[in-house]
Amino acid sequence: MSRLWRRPALLIAITAVLMLTAGLAVGWVAGTSAPGNDSVEAGFARDMQTHHQQAVEMAMYEWANGSDTAMRTIAYDIATTQSTEIGMYRTWLRDWGVELSSGEPMAWAGEEHAHDSAETGGLMPGMATDEQMEEFKSLTGAEADVMFADLMIAHHVGGVDMARAALERTDNELVETAARRTISNQQSEIENLENHRDNILNAVEE
Amino acid sequence: MASKKQTASKGSGKSTSKGAVVEKGPAAKKDAGKGDTKGGLSKSSAPANARRGRAVQVKQPKPWGLIWTFTGVGVVALGLIGAAVFVVWDRSQPPEGVTDFYGEYKNYSEVTEALQDGDVKEEDLENPWVVQQTHIDGEDPMAVPEYEITPPAGGNHLSQWQTCTGSVYDAPIMDGNAVHSLEHGAVWLTYDPALVDGDGIEVLAKKVEGRDFSLMSPYPEMGVAVSVQAWGVQYKTDDINDPKIDEFMDFYIQNADNAAEPGAQCANGLTTTTADQQMPTG
Known part of the structure; x- marks a missing residue:
């Protein structure tokens, strides 16, 4: 053992290796640093909470005023699940220490999407316009069921687009997982909404 | 290199209390260092260097500064x-002995990632049903889903979920409703009423009661006393006191990587059983 102390070069080498390994370990555990205010990650989280908020609003209306059991169940599911996700996105944003609101929706997703949003008066992909929301909220029963399905299908198509745009632009694990989950869930929900809607329409025709 | 040696010399001087040795220390050590480096590089010159080195070493005190620095x-x-190893090890691990249906993938998150990246096609999965989430009663309100395994642990299902807020049902429930609960992140505990008596049912019910995202119901002719299932995973046992039942519930209830629809709720689903002779979709 005492011989080791006479070989500074070896000691320095051992120390360097230990320090490097320790540094890597600490870095790996700590993960990457938090996304910034203008990052894709923050933009996605901000816009998704706004996007989800409208889905919750529509679903709560359908839950209270629709008539088809399956459609109202989907509405309940959307209202509760997307509320949970809104909480998740807000927690990310607060943890990252970035702003929760932005006057430039979809700016994180590149020129093309920013343009989309400008054309619809600041709405994100798939969101219902004020006129559509007003019309929807004048309906009850089967009419509300069908319009809810139509609005929500468009809403989900837009949501899937946003998730894809985020996936292409980020390697943040939190965001990737959430985006992938949005894609898989909303795609299967679109199919379910279409089927249940067609069911209601067929029943009305009969 | 040069700066390191300087630091080391300073260190040795500081930690030595006798003035006379301090003066000798740095010079002697420099020599020793040289000798050792050479010795390490070329073996042929080792004896001569070693001798010279040893001669110097005799007078040199232990370089305590160096020792403490490197030890520290x-x-x-x-x-x-x-600490890093502990943090990684301390993450929750799935209990052993659980049958999972994800094939070569670890969980729902991994299999959907592979699908979205185009690494695999749905029909090539070992069990394509782990990613199938269609409401069977969508196209035909009277349709009832069929499952490859008993009890089912995922796949297409009915539009309504079975309420799973720590719900204990005393009669069988519809598979299609229970699978919808699994999609929401619930664990479904089933028992074979022919193999578990009243006291046993009591023991099992205690595991579920009051525990959100869990539900329990009898499952006649299951052939095993207890089976617990979450989306894509299952554990069967004949021992109602098997600690794996609790481990399974702890790990899989609301497991973010495993629930097909995390964030969804268990409240406000169907609360009737087949004994109520309700329509499957309520």
Whole structure:
């Protein structure tokens, strides 16, 4: 053992290796640093909470005023699940220490999407316009069921687009997982909404 | 290199209390260092160098500064490595002995990632049903889903979920409703009423009652006393006191990587059983 102390070069080498390994370990555990205010990650989280908020609003209306059991169940599911996700996105944003609101929706997703949003008066992909929301909220029963399905299908198509745009632009694990989950869930929900809607329409025709 | 040696010399001077030795220390050590480096590089010159080195070493005190510096650094480094290993090890691990249906993938998150990246096609999965989430009663309100395994642990289902807020049902429930609960992140505990008596049912019910995202119901002719299932995973046992039942519930209830629809609720689903002779979709 005492011989080791006479070989500074070896000691320095051992120390360097230990320090490097320790540094890597600490870095790996700590993960990457938090996304910034203008990052894709923050933009996605901000816009998704706004996007989800409208889905919750529509679903709560359908839950209270629709008539088809399956459609109202989907509405309940959307209202509760997307509320949970809104909480998740807000927690990310607060943890990252970035702003929760932005006057430039979809700016994180590149020129093309920013343009989309400008054309619809600041709405994100798939969101219902004020006129559509007003019309929807004048309906009850089967009419509300069908319009809810139509609005929500468009809403989900837009949501899937946003998730894809985020996936292409980020390697943040939190965001990737959430985006992938949005894609898989909303795609299967679109199919379910279409089927249940067609069911209601067929029943009305009969 | 040069700066390191300087630091080391300073260190040795500081930690030595006798003035006479301090003066000798740095010079002697420099020599020793040289000799050792050479010795390490070329073996042929080793004897001569070693002798010279030893001669100097006799008078040289232990370089305590150097020793403590490197020991300190080493301890800190090992501590950090140990802490990192512990943090990784301390993450929750799935209980052993669970049957999972994800094939070569670890969980729902991984299999959907592979599908979205185009690494695999749905029909090529070992069990394509782990990613199928269609409401069977969508196209035909009277349709009832069929499952490859008993009890089912995922797949297409009915539009309504079975309420799973720590719900204990005393009669069988519809598979299609229970699978919808699994999609929401619930664990479904089933028992074979021919193999579990009243006291046993009591024991099992205690595991579920009051525990959100869990539900329990009898499952006649299951052939095993107890089966617990979450989306894509299942564990069967004939021992109602098997601790794996609790481990399974702890790990899989609301498991973010495993629930097909995390964030969804268990409240406000169907609360009737087949004994109520309700329509499947309520």
